[in-house]
Structures are given as C-alpha cells and as structure tokens.
Amino acid sequence: MIARSVGEMAKVGTERCPLRVAIIGAGPTGFYSADHLMKRSGLVVEIDMYDRLPTPFGLVRGGVAPDHQKIKTVTKAYDRIASKPHFRFFGNVEFGTDVTLELLRDYYHQILYCTGAQTDRDMGIPGEYLGGSHAATEFVAWYNGHPDYRDLKFDLSQERAAVIGVGNVAVDVCRILCRTPEELATSDIADYALEALSNSRVKEVYMIGRRGPAQAAFTNPEARELGEMEDADVFILPEEASLDPLTREYLEKSQDKSIIKKIEILEEFSRRGRSGKSRLLTLRFLASPVELVGNDDGKVVKIRLVKNALHVSGDGTLRPKSTEAFEDLDVGLVFRSVGYRGVALPGVPFHEKWGTINNVEGRVTTVDTNEPVVGEYTAGWIKRGPSGIIGTNKPDALETVNCMMEDLEKGRILEPLHPEVAAVQEMVEQRKPSSVSYEDWLRLDEIEVARGKELGRPRLKFTRVEDMLEALGKK
Numbered sequence: 001m002i003a004r005s006v007g008e009m010a011k012v013g014t015e016r017c018p019l020r021v022a023i024i025g026a027g028p029t030g031f032y033s034a035d036h037l038m039k040r041s042g043l044v045v046e047i048d049m050y051d052r053l054p055t056p057f058g059l060v061r062g063g064v065a066p067d068h069q070k071i072k073t074v075t076k077a078y079d080r081i082a083s084k085p086h087f088r089f090f091g092n093v094e095f096g097t098d099v100t101l102e103l104l105r106d107y108y109h110q111i112l113y114c115t116g117a118q119t120d121r122d123m124g125i126p127g128e129y130l131g132g133s134h135a136a137t138e139f140v141a142w143y144n145g146h147p148d149y150r151d152l153k154f155d156l157s158q159e160r161a162a163v164i165g166v167g168n169v170a171v172d173v174c175r176i177l178c179r180t181p182e183e184l185a186t187s188d189i190a191d192y193a194l195e196a197l198s199n200s201r202v203k204e205v206y207m208i209g210r211r212g213p214a215q216a217a218f219t220n221p222e223a224r225e226l227g228e229m230e231d232a233d234v235f236i237l238p239e240e241a242s243l244d245p246l247t248r249e250y251l252e253k254s255q256d257k258s259i260i261k262k263i264e265i266l267e268e269f270s271r272r273g274r275s276g277k278s279r280l281l282t283l284r285f286l287a288s289p290v291e292l293v294g295n296d297d298g299k300v301v302k303i304r305l306v307k308n309a310l311h312v313s314g315d316g317t318l319r320p321k322s323t324e325a326f327e328d329l330d331v332g333l334v335f336r337s338v339g340y341r342g343v344a345l346p347g348v349p350f351h352e353k354w355g356t357i358n359n360v361e362g363r364v365t366t367v368d369t370n371e372p373v374v375g376e377y378t379a380g381w382i383k384r385g386p387s388g389i390i391g392t393n394k395p396d397a398l399e400t401v402n403c404m405m406e407d408l409e410k411g412r413i414l415e416p417l418h419p420e421v422a423a424v425q426e427m428v429e430q431r432k433p434s435s436v437s438y439e440d441w442l443r444l445d446e447i448e449v450a451r452g453k454e455l456g457r458p459r460l461k462f463t464r465v466e467d468m469l470e471a472l473g474k475k
C-alpha cells in the first residue's frame, strides 16, 4: 500500500505497465465501471471482475421481475463489454473467503467494490419476524432462482397477503402474487416458483403506503401495469386516492408532471369496481404497520395499522405522522418491502447507519477520520444506497472512475507484488479450481436458453451452483 512517486507512476496505465483493476461484483455497476475504464483515452487497463455466483449480472438476473423480460436485454451491453480485450470474469469466487483483500492488494493497483445491497431494512415493529412475514428481497431472490434463496418456503395456501411499502419492489411482488400461471409461464421465473405460484391460493393482496399516493415511490409505468393484469382487479379507496391539502398546495406550486400523472393513474383505479377477476389488489395509503399479530404457532394472522396524516418536516418534505385511528387487516402472509440494505465486506470500512461502504464520491474512506484508503473504491448501491434504476448506476460509476483516474495521475495507487495477468489466473485456479470464466457463463447461458425453448419460455434457469458447475463439466 505504498504510494509511488509521481515520476514512477506515469508508467502505470500504459502498454508497458497496464493499470490492473479488480472489480468485486458483476452487476450493472461493475460492468458500467469497466466500460468507463476501458473507454478512458490513453489508458491501458486490465480488468478482472469477481462474483461469488457463477452467473454475472447481479440484480438483473436475481432482482428484475421475471415478467419484465425487456429490461433484462440490457445484458447484451454487458456481453459486449465482457468481450473486449483485457477483461476477465472470475465467477464462483467469493471476496473475503476465496480471495481476501490482503491477497488482492498483491495483484492489483486498484480495487473497486460494486456489490450492491444484498439484504433488507428493518421496520422495528413488534412481530416483524413472525412466521409468514418475509423480507420482500428474499421472495424476489426466491422467484428469480437465486441459489442462496431457492430453498425458502412461502405459505401460498394463505388467501390474504400484505406487502408493506409502495416502491417498485413492492409493485413487483404484488404483480408476481397476482399474475396467472399462464402469464408467469412466459417469463424466466424459477421453475419451482412457477409451480408454487401456480398452486397459490392468494386471492387478496394489500399494498400499504405510509404516505399518500403522491408520495408513492413507485414509478408511473409500474403503477399503470398494475391495472393491466389478466386476472386481478386493482382498487384504491377513493378517500385514499384523493389529495390532502398539503400535497395539493405542493403540486399547485411545483406542477410536477410525473406526480400529476401518477395521481391520474391512481384516481382512475379508485373509480374501478370489481370486474369479476379472481384476485384483488388493493392499494392502501396513509397507513403504517405498528404491529404484526401472531397466533399460538407464532404465525402472522393480522397486521395492525395506524392511520397517518402528513406534515411538513424540517427538510421541507411531507412526512407521515400517526393519528389515533387504528385498523386491523387479517392476513396470513406479509412481505416487508421497505428498501434494500448493503452488507459489509470483510476488511472494508462500512457506514453501519447507512448500510453503505464508507466513501466520498466513490473513494473508500476510513470510518473514524474519513481519510481515503489508498487503492480502494466503490460504486452503485453499496456506495450510495439502494436508489434509482439500472441506468442510474452509469453516472454513479463514472464519478468513481473519475476519482480512480485522478488518483492514478497523482500516484495514489497500490503497488502490487504480482502485476501480471497470468499470476492472477494461477492464484485463482489454486484457490478456487471451480471458478467460472465469461466463456463458461456464455455456455451456461446457451444451455439455459435452450432448456427454456423446449418449454416455450425465454430460459430455464439453473438455480443450484452444483448444477451450474455440473453443466459446465466442472464437477
């Protein structure tokens, strides 16, 4: 970790001494960062991308809803990035166990963490962890065939379910609960999830927002889609769809077009009656869960809500404030969709409160003094928190790459003992003989697509690491 002198450093990033970068995490941000680095004029860079799974693409594979196939075509751009010279993928190699930070410092000038946000936030209410109450992030990972979550069980024999939160993840979960087996069968949903959801007895789903419709975090196309499901009606109580005076005042001033559109969509839902579809999705607003109530077996049977009113908070935003009015909803299944949270990486400074790697504009910094840690960077959700759409990570990655380039110029980089590409290959082969290359992944991809084709589906995913390795002849 010794910073070289500026004169000596000028050579790094050239044909004679390429800049060696390790990217941890093969999600969208990892690929956008690689792309920004490769496009940097005059820079010769060698990139190794690590992922703990044998499959790349992070939440595009494990998070984006299976009925949103079009969004997943973004991976074509990632394939193009991966096909460039000086790019390698080491899948099935976990940072912190298979390769450690100490070890990577011996091989790279710069290490960039793009590990996303892998867990969920707490709500901090009694009964939160009763049986039948699940983190939405786990349900999402389950139906998307993530190997770590494929064996989870969800009691879909329940007739009434609640989804807490009104972000796009909550919308995804509601849609997946309300879709027909035929609708789901045209997606790349995991085969076991397709079977379980085809036998689901869920008839009523509530999506619960603590603020009003104008403050709902979901985006307009996602809201509109809720009204277009084949066999599920959508409904909002007219009094909950209408605007409170503070929001009305705000909108009159701001004329925010996207919120005005959102209100129109939701008001239209409130005018709809039941059309005879088998399922009903009810959007609730201005209500916060205060407790999940369980039965003697420790299973959730009720969600207790307090009605909220909005008030202007110190920062000028409209926040919920509880009233004295309570309401109980009988539900046997709850999905807590109140946001993702980042997980700390071994040896990397972590901001516990925010659930992000401690950083300034992407430069990893120490927790105590906020001093930059030489050679370490971060981008994406693990840098800024779980916000924005896939494309938001492009400018975010650029900000970090700009810091990396500035530091390279100033000689603030690591001094690896083994800066040769062959040395890394040897090290990884020794430590993780079953690592997966990008060529391996492309073969796996082809097999999944071929398996899906036989069933008339976009792909049939492998959902166990062993099965992936076996298909690649690595077991």
Ligand code: NAP
Pocket (backbone or CB within 6 Å): 122, 123, 164, 165, 166, 167, 168, 169, 170, 172, 209, 210, 211, 215, 216, 217, 218, 222, 288, 289, 337, 338, 339, 340, 386, 387, 388, 389
């Ligand atoms: P999100 O957009 O931050 O939404 C979180 C929701 O949880 C908000 O409605 C929030 O309400 C609510 N919430 C937070 N704490 C709560 C509490 N204690 N009690 C009740 N409600 C609470 O997060 P997300 O849905 O997990 O999505 C993460 C990111 O991924 C977002 O940027 C999202 O747009 C993106 N995403 C995009 C798509 C897509 O483009 N189709 C799909 C999935 C995810 P408040 O607003 O009142 O805090």
